[in-house]
Structures are given as C-alpha cells and as structure tokens.
Amino acid sequence: MDEKKILADEFEANRAHLGAVAFRMLGSRAEAEDAVQEAWLRLTGVDVGNVENLGGWLRTVVARICLDMLRSRKLRREDAISEKEPDLPSAAGTASYDPEYEIAMADSVGLAMLVVLETLGPAERVAFVLHDMFELPFEDIAPIVGRTTDATRKLASRARQRVQGTSVSPEADRARRRSVVEAFIAASRDGNFEALLAILDPEVVFRADEAAMRLGSEAVLRGPAAVANAFKGRARGAKPAMLDGALGVVVEAGGRTLLVLHVTLKGDRIIRIEAVANRESLDGLEVILFERDQRIDAIE
Structure with a gap:
C-alpha cells in the first residue's frame, strides 16, 4: 500500500470527528465540509512523518481554518445563521453518511445554541468549542487562538457564561x-x-x-x-x-x-x-x- 493511500485512509478515519468540530465552530454544514477539505489539502502538502498524533494534528489544522473563516465572516459582517433552521445533516441527504458523525452533529447544535455561539468573538467560540465540547486542554488551544493559556481559559469562561445563561435564568x-x-x-x-x-x-x-x-x-x-x-x-x-x-x-x-x-x-x-x-x-x-x-x- 503506497504512502498516499495510507494517509488518505487515516484522514478518512478522522473525517467524522473533524466534521463535528468544524460544524460546531461554524454552524454551517457547507462551511464545515469546506474546512475539512482544506485540511486534507494541507495534509497532502506537508511532511507528517514526524507527527505522532495525526488526529490531533488534523484537529488543530481544522480549528485554525475555522478561526480564520470566523474572522473573515466577522469582517464581511455576514450573518452565519439564516432565518431558516440550520442545515443539520440527515442520513438520506448525505452521500458519505456516518452514524457517529450524525450523532455528534445532532447532539451539538440546535438553533438556540447556534444563535448564542454567533454572539461570541471568533477566539471565544473556538476556545469554548475545543475545550467544553471536545475536552482539549487550554495549553493546546492557546497556540491556536494566539493567546496565553490563562487568557484562553478566560475566553472559554466568558463564552461558557453566555451559553449557560440561554436556557434558564x-x-x-x-x-x-x-x-x-x-x-x-x-x-x-x-x-x-x-x-x-x-x-x-x-x-x-x-x-x-x-x-x-x-x-x-x-x-x-x-x-x-x-x-x-x-x-x-x-x-x-x-x-x-x-x-x-x-x-x-x-x-x-x-x-x-x-x-x-x-x-x-x-x-x-x-x-x-x-x-x-x-x-x-x-x-x-x-x-x-x-x-x-x-x-x-x-x-x-
């Protein structure tokens, strides 16, 4: 089996998780797929021979791509959530259906959650999603958002307070x-x-x-x-x-x-x-x- 095929197989094994990460950050299935595809393009253009944890490396790459997309979205003043319900994936309409991916997606968002996440700054949103939803340590998130560990913890804390205040007083x-x-x-x-x-x-x-x-x-x-x-x-x-x-x-x-x-x-x-x-x-x-x-x- 050639090296490119091995790399492709490892990427596919991580695709469901990467898609869930990107969707929770971006709130758009189309943008999430774009972010995952961009991660694949970057993967094929670098030497990952010394990467011990390819899944973790890919998650970091996807997070940085999503952060850039959120910042670009903010600069363009685009509304990430339309007036209709978000485009949650369904088994019938997804060519590459993966049950684990579908469960992760359905569990992660509802319109109310997406609305709240859209009120967060890009760095706050990334810090909150990676830490509170995917258990990534603040030490690993800090380089992604370009902050110190303590500053990253405060970003997630502010985001958490907003999210937790949506359903009850x-x-x-x-x-x-x-x-x-x-x-x-x-x-x-x-x-x-x-x-x-x-x-x-x-x-x-x-x-x-x-x-x-x-x-x-x-x-x-x-x-x-x-x-x-x-x-x-x-x-x-x-x-x-x-x-x-x-x-x-x-x-x-x-x-x-x-x-x-x-x-x-x-x-x-x-x-x-x-x-x-x-x-x-x-x-x-x-x-x-x-x-x-x-x-x-x-x-x-």
Whole structure:
C-alpha cells in the first residue's frame, strides 16, 4: 500500500470527528465540509512523518481554518445563521453518511445554541468549542487562538457564561452549578465513594498541570471510578469559589492557595476537572471565595 493511500485512509478515519468540530465552530454544514477539505489539502502538502498524533494534528489544522473563516465572516459582517433552521445533516441527504458523525452533529447544535455561539468573538467560540465540547486542554488551544493559556481559559469562561445563561435564568443556573460543586466537595471530604460516582458524568476526565502533578496528582484520569478514587478523602482544604467568573474549587493549605480546580458540568454532573497549581497561573487568577450561606448571585 503506497504512502498516499495510507494517509488518505487515516484522514478518512478522522473525517467524522473533524466534521463535528468544524460544524460546531461554524454552524454551517457547507462551511464545515469546506474546512475539512482544506485540511486534507494541507495534509497532502506537508511532511507528517514526524507527527505522532495525526488526529490531533488534523484537529488543530481544522480549528485554525475555522478561526480564520470566523474572522473573515466577522469582517464581511455576514450573518452565519439564516432565518431558516440550520442545515443539520440527515442520513438520506448525505452521500458519505456516518452514524457517529450524525450523532455528534445532532447532539451539538440546535438553533438556540447556534444563535448564542454567533454572539461570541471568533477566539471565544473556538476556545469554548475545543475545550467544553471536545475536552482539549487550554495549553493546546492557546497556540491556536494566539493567546496565553490563562487568557484562553478566560475566553472559554466568558463564552461558557453566555451559553449557560440561554436556557434558564443566570441566578438559577449558577445556584444549580454551585450545589453540584458543593456536593462534590462534601463527598470528597467524607470519602463517600458512591456519592462521588453519582456526581461524576460517565465520561468524566481529570487533568492536572505539571505543578499539580508534583503535588501528587495524576496527569490524566478517565471515568468516574478513577476520578472518585483520586478525590476520596482529599478535600480537607477545598472551598467553592468563582475563578475568573466561572464556578470552581480552591484548595488551601496553611492559609495559602495550593491549587484550584476548574470544574465543567454536563447537566447536573461533572464531566471535566482541571487541576492548576502553577504559581504564575494562580497569581493571575481572579478568585472570589464564598462566605457561608452566601448566595452565588450576591457576589457577581
């Protein structure tokens, strides 16, 4: 089998995922297909012999293409969403039908979500989609949007606040999220494994930066059992807090912030936890701790 055929086969294996990424960023099936096709053209024009993770490389390329398209769209002042419903794909009308692709598409958008995403700036939209929808670490997103890791985290945080406020009132949503985080802290502190399992999403992922790893954290954990075991009995100094405007957890030791946990919810369960202990990152973080029984909307 020649090298070009192998490359084409690997690209096709990633096409569904790339299409889902592009569609969530762009909100247009036609533009998403254009972005994926452009990624293929770029792939054939470079030497990828030293690329260890071709899927990750392709996702980065597609993200950069989409970012350029969003910026161009903004400059042209074009409306990305027409008055009719978005062109969601269907099995009957798609020549290269892929069930996984269709599920990802249908799950990702509705008109309301697309409308909200269109209010975001290009970099905010890319940061939000890659992090909250595809679990890409901020360290990997930062070079794509041309920002520092902390600035990229703030981009996603602002975008998340807008998206989460679309279906329910901001106060009710913040109260719901806080109750989940507080339940997580309590279950961790009490060593209640079953309660932790009930709070964690089946697809939960935990990631730690290098500084947190030096404190004893694993780099990556996947699945509720692994994450629950890691946190069981380990939240003695943990407190709920607002981290750059997003709900999270501060862990203190000796009156000093040891690390923070950026927490992402899916419904009423935690689907992602990021442990950050890098001192430079902590120093640049806006942290607001809650007083006992304080309403979350009272400090915002």
